[in-house]
Amino acid sequence: MSITPMWRVDRDGSMFTDKKAAEExxxxxxxxxxxxxLLEANFTIDDTLAENIGLLLARNKETLAKAFKGKPELIQSITSIGGNSEDNSEKNSEDNNRSSAVEQ
Incomplete structure (x- = not known):
């Protein structure tokens, strides 16, 4: 039997086999x-909607940073809460880390 180290993110209970991925x-x-x-403090907004918007913005922070620096067309590449195509490859890698950790 082998032992696999696991890292658990307290905020949402996600499990990772890679410490760096867990920290990110x-x-x-x-x-x-x-x-x-920030949204809830400044707007009358439903908690769930505020959380979804927060996740959308956080998952796409690199794309949004580039858009704010002069490439506003990049915002159109953000397709859903899951993120844009660049972020999806990283997200899939993280999901694989979590999946392999759960399977073991």
Whole structure:
């Protein structure tokens, strides 16, 4: 029997076999929480909607940063809460890390 180290993100219970991926996910979740709080503090908005918008923005922070720096057309590449095509490859890799950890 082999032992596999696991990292659990307290914010949402996600499990990772890679510490770096777990830390990145935790930072993304923290950003999403802070964005949700910002929205709720400034607008009359449903909690679930604020959380979804926070996640959308946090998952696409690199694309949004580039858009704010002069490439606004990049915002059109964001297709859903899951993120744009660049982020989906990273997300799929993270999902695979989580899946393999759960299977073992």
């Amino acid at each position: 996910h935790d930072k993304m979740m923290e950003l999403a929480d802070n964005l949700s709080s």
